[in-house]
Amino acid sequence: MRVTPALRPAALSLASAVVLALGVSGCAAFSDDTASEGSGGSGDGLTVATAFYPLAYVTQRIGGEDVAVENLTQPGQEPHDLELTVGETAEISAADLVVYLRDFQPAVDEAVEQNAAGATLDAGEVVGLEPFADEDHADEHADQHADEHGDEHVGEEPADEPVAATPSEEEGHHEGDGHDHEGDLDPHFWLDPDRMADLGDAVADQLSEIDPERAATYAENADALRADLDDLDDALTDGLSSCERETIVVSHDAFGYLSKYGVEVAPVAGLTPDAEPTVSVLADLQALIREDGITTVFSERLASPAFTESLAEDTGITTAVLDPIEGLTDETSGEDYLSLMRENLEALQKANGCG
Numbered sequence: 001m002r003v004t005p006a007l008r009p010a011a012l013s014l015a016s017a018v019v020l021a022l023g024v025s026g027c028a029a030f031s032d033d034t035a036s037e038g039s040g041g042s043g044d045g046l047t048v049a050t051a052f053y054p055l056a057y058v059t060q061r062i063g064g065e066d067v068a069v070e071n072l073t074q075p076g077q078e079p080h081d082l083e084l085t086v087g088e089t090a091e092i093s094a095a096d097l098v099v100y101l102r103d104f105q106p107a108v109d110e111a112v113e114q115n116a117a118g119a120t121l122d123a124g125e126v127v128g129l130e131p132f133a134d135e136d137h138a139d140e141h142a143d144q145h146a147d148e149h150g151d152e153h154v155g156e157e158p159a160d161e162p163v164a165a166t167p168s169e170e171e172g173h174h175e176g177d178g179h180d181h182e183g184d185l186d187p188h189f190w191l192d193p194d195r196m197a198d199l200g201d202a203v204a205d206q207l208s209e210i211d212p213e214r215a216a217t218y219a220e221n222a223d224a225l226r227a228d229l230d231d232l233d234d235a236l237t238d239g240l241s242s243c244e245r246e247t248i249v250v251s252h253d254a255f256g257y258l259s260k261y262g263v264e265v266a267p268v269a270g271l272t273p274d275a276e277p278t279v280s281v282l283a284d285l286q287a288l289i290r291e292d293g294i295t296t297v298f299s300e301r302l303a304s305p306a307f308t309e310s311l312a313e314d315t316g317i318t319t320a321v322l323d324p325i326e327g328l329t330d331e332t333s334g335e336d337y338l339s340l341m342r343e344n345l346e347a348l349q350k351a352n353g354c355g
């Protein structure tokens, strides 16, 4: 339950980051005591770097008190297209294990490839990603994704200097981005509790390999996590089994994995939360809202609600929050994955008239 207290700030000076990066190679081969030398003195336990909140949540549940989890996406930060600070790159170097999602955050992929000295776990390989619901949408995402690169991260300065990239590297990186989104796989697997439980088992296996002495604890924690997630899955199945409407209008296309509960998703933006919707997308959504009698346009906490608010206003319906749980914010600092999913369930029931 307590992910946040165990997270350590990513504020490392350039000097200490370089020292760390140089000093850690090989540490990951040893467990416990040796590993902590390279990770900045976090005590006896292992250090795991996780790419964004749902991965941090699972890892903290499995690792418990003995594992220090460092989340590379800070609270309030939007994980799509995260840029890493020098300190965060050093955390990837120093970690005994990195848990990430390939093709979701290019900067993390790159840092894992170039800097990870310990074990790595690609969540996508474990859980099996599903394609986006329809191909046209997926193409749109890629386009929008490429378009909105220019003006991103305004007012979201990282605490440290971003890792330096030459202009040409930077350019090539961005250009490739819109087109190699692994085609059309939907990264937002964490909205499916079953897949979160599978990830929990995989994290337990990895931690047990690195730290066999605590294998029984990791396995127990994975079972406890799975039990909680099974309860959540049951609640979602029951709670959404008889609804007046199936379709939800949401800010960005993060909720496709709710289709197992009969929920159909119509996104205002595409893959990333701040992508600007086209006029024709908005017109289609307005028609859909009228035809289906949709009551609510859902926005999210980490993204600007401007598009969703104007759509709701134009169609005379209400707005509410549906949280894609890509990260915590100040507003949700006392919450966790499970409580946010329960709130999502309530919001869905209310919007879609579920009995």
Ligand SMILES: [Zn+2]
Binding pocket: 080, 188, 252, 253, 254, 271, 272, 273, 324, 326
């Ligand atoms: Zn997303």
